[in-house]
Every structure is written in C-alpha cells, then in structure tokens.
Amino acid sequence: MKLEDYELGGTPLRSSDIKKGNVLTTSWEPNLAYAWDDGVAIGRYLAELKNGRIIGRTCYKCNRIMIPPRMFCELCFRPSDEWVYCKDTGIVNTFSICHINWDASRRGPNEPPLIPAVIEIDGASKGMGILHMLSEVDPDDIKVGLKVKAVWKNPGERTGSITDILYFKPLRAPTKRAKATKKRAKATRKRK
Amino acid sequence: MGYRKVAIVGAGITKFVRRAQETAKELAWQATKMALDSCELTLDDVDCVTLGTAPDAFDGVHMKGEYLADGAGAFRKPYMRHYVGGGTGIFSPIHGWFHVASGMADICLVVTEEKMSSCYPHPQGAFITIFDHTTEQPLKPTLIWIFALEMNRYMSTYGISKRDIALVSVKNKKNALDHPSAQLGGEITVDDVLNSEVLAWPVNRLDVSPASDGAAAIVLASERVARRLTDKPVWIDGVGFSLDTAYWATRDLCYPTYVENAARMAYDMAGITEPHKEIHVAEPYDPFDYKELHHMEGLMLCPKGEAARMTADGVTQRDGNLPTCPSGGALGVGNPIAATGLMKIIEIFLQLRGDAGKRQVPGKPRCGLAQAWGDLMQVGTVVVMRI
Amino acid sequence: MAITEKITNTMKPTFWEGHIPVNYVYTYGHAGEKFFRAIKDKGTFLATYCSACDISYVPPKIYCDRCFTKLDRYIDVGTRGFIETFTVSFMNMDGSRKERPRILAMIRIVGTDGGLIHYIEGIGPDEIALGMPVQAVFKPKGKRTGAIDDIIGFGPVTRGRK
Ligand SMILES: [Zn+2]
Ligand SMILES: [Zn+2]
Numbered sequence: 001m002k003l004e005d006y007e008l009g010g011t012p013l014r015s016s017d018i019k020k021g022n023v024l025t026t027s028w029e030p031n032l033a034y035a036w037d038d039g040v041a042i043g044r045y046l047a048e049l050k051n052g053r054i055i056g057r058t059c060y061k062c063n064r065i066m067i068p069p070r071m072f073c074e075l076c077f078r079p080s081d082e083w084v085y086c087k088d089t090g091i092v093n094t095f096s097i098c099h100i101n102w103d104a105s106r107r108g109p110n111e112p113p114l115i116p117a118v119i120e121i122d123g124a125s126k127g128m129g130i131l132h133m134l135s136e137v138d139p140d141d142i143k144v145g146l147k148v149k150a151v152w153k154n155p156g157e158r159t160g161s162i163t164d165i166l167y168f169k170p171l172r173a174p175t176k177r178a179k180a181t182k183k184r185a186k187a188t189r190k191r192k
Numbered sequence: 193m194g195y196r197k198v199a200i201v202g203a204g205i206t207k208f209v210r211r212a213q214e215t216a217k218e219l220a221w222q223a224t225k226m227a228l229d230s231c232e233l234t235l236d237d238v239d240c241v242t243l244g245t246a247p248d249a250f251d252g253v254h255m256k257g258e259y260l261a262d263g264a265g266a267f268r269k270p271y272m273r274h275y276v277g278g279g280t281g282i283f284s285p286i287h288g289w290f291h292v293a294s295g296m297a298d299i300c301l302v303v304t305e306e307k308m309s310s311c312y313p314h315p316q317g318a319f320i321t322i323f324d325h326t327t328e329q330p331l332k333p334t335l336i337w338i339f340a341l342e343m344n345r346y347m348s349t350y351g352i353s354k355r356d357i358a359l360v361s362v363k364n365k366k367n368a369l370d371h372p373s374a375q376l377g378g379e380i381t382v383d384d385v386l387n388s389e390v391l392a393w394p395v396n397r398l399d400v401s402p403a404s405d406g407a408a409a410i411v412l413a414s415e416r417v418a419r420r421l422t423d424k425p426v427w428i429d430g431v432g433f434s435l436d437t438a439y440w441a442t443r444d445l446c447y448p449t450y451v452e453n454a455a456r457m458a459y460d461m462a463g464i465t466e467p468h469k470e471i472h473v474a475e476p477y478d479p480f481d482y483k484e485l486h487h488m489e490g491l492m493l494c495p496k497g498e499a500a501r502m503t504a505d506g507v508t509q510r511d512g513n514l515p516t517c518p519s520g521g522a523l524g525v526g527n528p529i530a531a532t533g534l535m536k537i538i539e540i541f542l543q544l545r546g547d548a549g550k551r552q553v554p555g556k557p558r559c560g561l562a563q564a565w566g567d568l569m570q571v572g573t574v575v576v577m578r579i
Numbered sequence: 580m581a582i583t584e585k586i587t588n589t590m591k592p593t594f595w596e597g598h599i600p601v602n603y604v605y606t607y608g609h610a611g612e613k614f615f616r617a618i619k620d621k622g623t624f625l626a627t628y629c630s631a632c633d634i635s636y637v638p639p640k641i642y643c644d645r646c647f648t649k650l651d652r653y654i655d656v657g658t659r660g661f662i663e664t665f666t667v668s669f670m671n672m673d674g675s676r677k678e679r680p681r682i683l684a685m686i687r688i689v690g691t692d693g694g695l696i697h698y699i700e701g702i703g704p705d706e707i708a709l710g711m712p713v714q715a716v717f718k719p720k721g722k723r724t725g726a727i728d729d730i731i732g733f734g735p736v737t738r739g740r741k
Contacts, residue, residue, distance in 0.1 A: 001202070001203065001230040001231075001542075001545075001547055002542070002547050002548075002549050003205065003371075003372045003373070003538075003542070003549070004372055004549050006204075006226055006230075006372075008205065008206055008207045008222075008226075008372055008373060009206040009207065009214065009218070009219060009222025009223065009226075009407075010206035010207030010208065010209050010212050010214065010219065010222070010373075010405070010406060010407075011209075011212060011213040011214060011609075012207070012209035012210065012211065012212065012213075013209075013211045013212065013213050013606070014211070015211065017211075017213075018211075018604060018606070023213055023606055023607070023612060024606075024607050024611070024612055024615050024616065024619075024725040024726075025604050025605060025606055025607065026604075026605050026607070026726055026727075027602065027603060027604045027605070028252060028602065028603045028605070029602040029603075030252070030599065030601065030602070030603075032598060032599060033596065033597070033598045034325070034596065034597055034598065034599075035594040035595070035596050036325045036326060036594055036595045036596075036597070037593075037594050038326060038593045038594055038595060042326050042327065043593050045327070046326070046593065046595075047593075066442075067442075068324075068327050068439070074437060074439075093345065093441075093445075094341045094342070094344045094345035094348065094445060095341065095344060096336075096337055096340030096341050096344060096392045096393055096394070096395070097390075097392065097393035098334070098336070098337060098340065098391070098392035098393070099389075099390055099391060099392065099393075100334060100336065100391050100392060101332070101334070102316060102317070102320055102332045102333065102334045102600075103313045103314050103316055103317055103334075103600070104313075104314040104316045104334065105313070105314075113393075116331070116333065116337045116340075116341065116392075117341070118341055118345075118441045118445070127442060127443065127444060128442045129441040129442055130327070130441055131323075131327075131328050131331060131333065131337075131441050132331065133331060139393075144344070144345070144348040160593070161330055161595075162326070162327050162328070162330050162331065163330050163331070211606075212606070213606050213608065213609065213612070214606070214608050214609060215605075215606065215607065215608030215611060217608070217640075218608045218609060218610070218641055218642075221641065221642045221647070224647070225642065225647055225649070228647065234646065234647065235645070235646060235647045236646075249599065249601060252601070252603030252605065262640075262644035263642070263644075265644075265647055267644050267645070310603045310604060310605050310606075311601055311603060312601065312602050312603060312604055313601075313602075317599070317600045317601040318599065318601050320599075320600065321599050325595060325597055326595040329597060
C-alpha cells in the first residue's frame with residue numbers, strides 16, 4: 001500500500017471558520033475546582049516555607065537528602081528517615097528566558113521575560129533541584145552553574161506556598177571586570 | 193521466549209491539520225477504515241481493539257476511550273485504552289502486540305487519535321496540569337519551559353549550538369513536503385529557525401512542532417494470519433518501554449536514561465547488539481528539534497553528545513547512512529500527540545515494504561525503529577521492526 | 580515513617596486549591612453539521628441508514644458502527660418519537676430542590692433506531708408513560724443557533740405536519 005493512493009480524511013478549518021460561524025460549534029467551560037491534600041511531606045515543606053526555610057528529607061539507605069521532601073524513598077521503597085533543613089541557596093542547573101505566558105499568549109513589550117530555572121538546592125544531594133524563577137539578574141549574566149539565593153516575601157505576607165520564595169537572585173553581584181567584558185561583548189555583537 | 197510473532201499488515205492515517213472539522217470519532221473512523229481497507233479486512237475479522245489517546249483534557253471529553261470506541265471499530269469487542277502522554281503513539285502498537293503475541297487475538301486493531309483544537313485558550317492550559325499542583329503550578333509554568341530547560345542543559349553539557357540543532361527542523365520540514373498527511377512541510381533554512389520568534393530561549397518558534405488534529409491506525413496479525421493476508425508483513429521484533437521519576441527537576445536532563453532503558457529492552461528482544469549498524473532507518477520522536485538528537489543518543493544510534501555532528505554530516509538525511517524521520521516527523525507532518533507515534537510506526541512499515549513513494553530511503557532497509565517520549569518528560573517507548 | 584508522623588489529627592491536614600484553566604469549542608463534524616443545520620433551518624431531524632445492517636442513526640453518523648460502511652445519504656425522519664424511558668428530576672445541579680420537577684426522557688424517533696435525550700414539556704409526571712408518542716417543540720426559527728437547545732423539548736403530538 002502507498003499513502004499516496006488513498007484519499008486521506010481530515011478537513012482543515014481556519015480559526016475564522018469558527019469565529020464567523022461557517023461551521024457550527026458548541027462550547028463548554030468546565031466548572032471544576034480542586035483541593036489537593038498536601039499530605040505529610042509537602043504539608044511540612046509548605047509550613048517551613050512560611051517560616052522562611054527549605055526542608056528536605058533523608059534516606060539513610062540510599063544516603064541522600066531529597067527535595068521536595070517525601071515520606072518514602074522511591075528508589076529503595078522504604079519510609080524515608082529524617083527531616084533536614086537545606087540552605088536557601090543553590091546553583092542553576094539549567095534555565096530558560098521565556099517570552100510567553102502559561103496560555104501561550106505573548107508577554108507585553110513592557111513585561112520582562114520570565115526566567116524559569118532548575119535550581120539545585122545547597123544541602124540536598126547533588127542534582128536534587130526544584131523548579132523556580134530567577135530575577136534581579138541580566139539574562140546575559142546567567143550561566144549554568146551560577147550560584148543563587150532565595151528572595152523571600154516578607155514574613156507577614158507568606159502563606160505557606162512555593163511562591164513564598166519570590167525568586168532566586170545571584171548570590172554575588174557581577175564583578176566590575178565581568179561587567180566590562182560583557183559590555184565589550186555586547187558592543188562587538190552589535191557591530192556584527 | 194513464549195511469544196507468538198506479530199506483524200503489521202495494514203495502515204491508515206488522516207491528514208494532520210491544526211483544526212479539523214471532523215469530530216474525534218470521525219477522524220478515528222477515517223484512519224481505521226483506511227487501515228482495514230488496506231489489507232482487505234472487515235470489522236468482523238477483528239478480534240480486539242486497542243486505543244491510544246492523550247489526556248481527556250485536550251479533547252474536552254471525559255472517558256475519551258469510550259467516546260472514541262465506535263469510531264475505532266470497538267463496539268461489542270474486547271477494547272482497551274492506554275495512555276503514556278507523548279509516548280502513547282509508540283506504546284499503542286506495543287499494547288496491541290501483547291494481545292496478539294500472547295495468543296489472545298489473531299487480529300488486533302490499533303487506533304490513535306487526538307483533537308487538540310477543541311482546547312481553548314490553548315492546549316497549553318491542559319498541559320499545565322501535568323506539573324505538580326502544589327509545588328510547581330503556582331509558578332504558572334508552560335510546557336515549553338521543561339523543553340527549554342532540557343534543551344539548555346543538553347546544549348550546555350555537550351557544547352552544542354542552536355545552529356547545530358536547527359538543522360533537524362530544516363531536514364524534517366523538508367522531508368514532510370513528500371508526506372500526504374503533512375501540516376507543516378516546507379523549505380526553510382537554519383537562519384529561518386534562528387530568526388523565528390523566541391518563545392522561551394533557547395526554544396524558537398521553528399524549533400517546535402505544531403498542535404494538531406489527526407488520527408492513525410494499524411492492523412496487527414499473528415504469523416499464520418499475516419502470511420495469508422500479505423506477502424509483505426512487517427514484523428514487530430522488539431518492544432520496550434520505561435518510565436523515570438516524576439521529580440523531573442531532580443535528575444540530569446542532558447540524557448534520556450529512560451529511552452536507553454526502553455531501547456535496551458527492545459534490542460534484547462530483537463537480538464540487536466550494534467544498533468547503529470543494524471538499524472537502517474529510524475523515526476525518533478521529534479516534538480522539538482533537539483529531541484531528535486537527544487533521542488538518537490538515548491537509542492544508542494550514536495555516542496552521547498554526537499547526534500548533532502552526525503546530523504551536520506548528513507548521515508541522517510534520507511540518502512544518508514542512518515536516515516532519521518524520513519516521514520518529516522512531528523516537526524513537519526504535525527503532532528496530534530498519540531497519532532504522531534503511530535504515524536512514525538506507519539512510516540517504518542512503508543519504508544521496510546518499499547512503499548514509501550517519494551519518501552523512500554535507498555538501499556532496501558530491512559530493519560527500522562520508531563520511538564516516542566512523553567509524560568512529564570520521563571517515559572520512553574520503542575518498537576523495532578523488520579521485514 | 581515514624582508513627583508520630585502519620586496524620587492523626589484530621590483537622591490539621593492542609594490542602595492546596597486550584598483549577599484547570601481551559602474551555603472548549605467543539606466542531607460538530609460532517610454528520611453533526613448536517614443534523615444541526617437541518618434543525619436550525621428546517622426544524623426537522625436527519626438520519627443516516629446502513630442497508631447492509633438495516634440500521635438507522637439519529638443523530639446521523641458518517642459510518643455504520645457495526646460494519647464500518649461509509650454512510651452519506653441523509654434522510655429526513657420528521658420530529659416525532661416515542662418515550663423509550665424517562666426520569667423525573669427534583670434536584671438542580673448543585674443539589675438544591677427544583678421548584679417544579681422536570682422530566683428528562685430518551686425519545687426514539689419514529690421509524691429509526693436512533694433517538695435523543697431531551698426534556699419533556701407539557702406532560703406532567705402523573706401523565707407520562709413509556710411508549711407515549713411525543714414530538715419536538717422548537718424555538719422560533721430566528722432564535723435557533725444550530726444547537727441541541729434549539730429544541731425546547733418534546734411535547735404531546737399535535738395534528739398537522741408530522
Ligand atoms: Zn532510599
Ligand atoms: Zn452497517
């Protein structure tokens with residue numbers, strides 16, 4: 001058989017066909033809201049975020065500190081062992097500079113790009129990261145391996161949420177020399 | 193081991209389009225009817241049906257398996273639905289394979305369908321729910337983030353440039369010009385990719401496959417039945433699937449270990465020891481251009497970090513030593529999630545039979561592979577096929 | 580996990596709230612397009628028929644789900660039916676009590692194997708019975724949009740056009 005010998009199904013429409021009513025449609029807005037139980041591990045994780053601390057959980061058998069914390073170790077499949085505080089610093093494992101919102105709409109000209117990153121948290125086992133945002137940093141200064149530190153909401157504004165950390169920012173401001181190098185690099189790029 | 197041999201004997205597919213007028217059921221029927229017609233079977237000949245389709249939240253139909261059942265030819269038959277995110281389309285033939293290999297069925301229909309256009313404001317709104325609801329969703333993520341984060345990690349680890357990666361998009365969109373189902377075939381250049389809109393650096397618009405509506409179906413048969421139906425059965429000689437942790441931020445994103453695990457399982461079953469020599473044509477999953485490279489490495493078709501160089505050397509072109517995505521892939525043909533994987537299976541089926549028309553790779557390939565990937569970037573599914 | 584860390588105080592557990600931010604626009608497909616256009620423009624129902632299986636579909640399908648034959652001939656089957664089964668609903672979606680009960684029925688369209696689920700209008704819970712003949716009551720033509728609620732419900736059969 002060859003695909004070319006068949007008349008294939010699938011009738012393409014334009015979005016204007018729907019807007020103008022060239023084809024009939026019906027629509028539905030689901031009215032669904034959820035309350036997801038935090039459970040023991042994430043419940044404590046969120047409570048500690050409210051206190052301005054990041055907490056993990058150890059597995060003695062696998063010799064690792066897990067973040068986000070979990071009450072069982074998925075590798076050796078036994079209960080995890082102990083709570084342990086991690087630092088609120090870490091290193092950038094990877095990052096993106098994002099110009100769209102969650103619904104794929106474009107960010108406006110005056111909205112800075114979002115910078116999501118995987119941040120390996122200091123005090124957790126190597127490679128153990130969380131998803132969070134970077135800010136107070138020029139996108140050109142971000143590199144994999146950059147040391148960063150959490151910027152917290154004021155204690156009174158925290159609600160026990162991952163967003164109690166506003167974002168992570170570089171641990172150190174870029175040195176004068178790095179700034180100068182960057183300026184030169186930018187100028188060269190412009191000339192090209 | 194105690195399996196029966198299983199062959200693909202027929203195939204059907206719709207066009208892949210951004211927005212189809214057909215209902216999901218109608219798309220499923222169009223592909224399924226074509227698959228049955230292609231091997232001159234009727235519904236009465238079919239022992240059981242398996243259906244692959246991604247989240248109900250795309251179509252906005254709960255119990256989508258049941259909803260699609262009549263279009264998949266499943267009424268009053270044993271019927272099962274399976275779903276492993278983007279990996280679904282390659283899991284589908286594996287799921288069907290179990291039914292025939294086990295001796296339960298002689299003829300099994302495998303149907304896949306996706307209708308992503310029903311979802312507003314954008315299918316991304318459904319994707320958001322695959323992130324952890326408590327620790328990740330409050331950050332308002334988009335699915336593109338995890339691709340962008342993975343792509344950056346891959347580039348940083350191996351020192352690969354966006355330019356190297358863009359070659360995949362150029363190749364696949366060009367290949368798709370010859371595919372009758374294709375949504376986004378085209379002659380583009382590396383600079384077109386680099387100059388296209390930046391969505392989430394390092395991901396530009398032309399690095400990404402589109403959202404699509406479409407369906408695909410195949411017919412699987414036991415050895416005895418297959419030899420009666422066709423003189424060109426294509427055998428499923430190896431199947432593999434593997435899942436990694438859902439704590440995706442806690443593992444190294446530069447290498448898809450789960451794809452390697454799935455590939456090893458399939459290669460062992462098929463008796464393949466040197467995949468880069470024994471596989472003649474491959475359809476790795478390419479929802480983003482870097483993913484094709486990532487997956488070639490996970491499939492052990494080349495050493496880690498080498499897939500970009502292989503691509504630049506032209507090895508993966510249709511007339512190269514190891515053609516990849518001769519169909520045009522998800523980047524070119526389109527990406528109606530579950531149907532994409534089965535489109536890849538159908539391409540290898542046609543390539544091995546010598547029925548791929550203008551897309552035919554030279555040298556009479558005898559062994560091919562199709563692979564998909566999905567869930568929260570942690571599932572790998574692999575099928576090895578021979579003629 | 581030590582026993583002291585299991586949840587024992589059921590007032591203490593916390594939860595995270597959220598929703599899935601999507602809505603949907605569904606096309607009707609090839610058969611649905613014809614079916615709802617006929618309702619909108621002509622106030623009647625269309626069926627497709629498979630002669631091999633001697634079965635007719637209302638709403639119509641572009642294929643026979645028994646033999647998979649393509650069906651592309653549409654037949655006007657009128658708007659009358661019989662009550663196949665019904666239920667009397669006393670509750671609203673949110674669990675509150677309805678002011679007056681509402682009847683929802685499965686209506687078999689006369690001369691076909693198909694049917695619709697819809698409301699019964701103008702027949703009380705005490706009068707309704709299985710097998711009772713009914714006919715569709717439509718909104719005025721100008722107010723119809725090509726949707727299932729172009730039909731107000733099914734009511735008693737009146738004389739005149741079938
Ligand atoms: Zn452990
Ligand atoms: Zn029939």
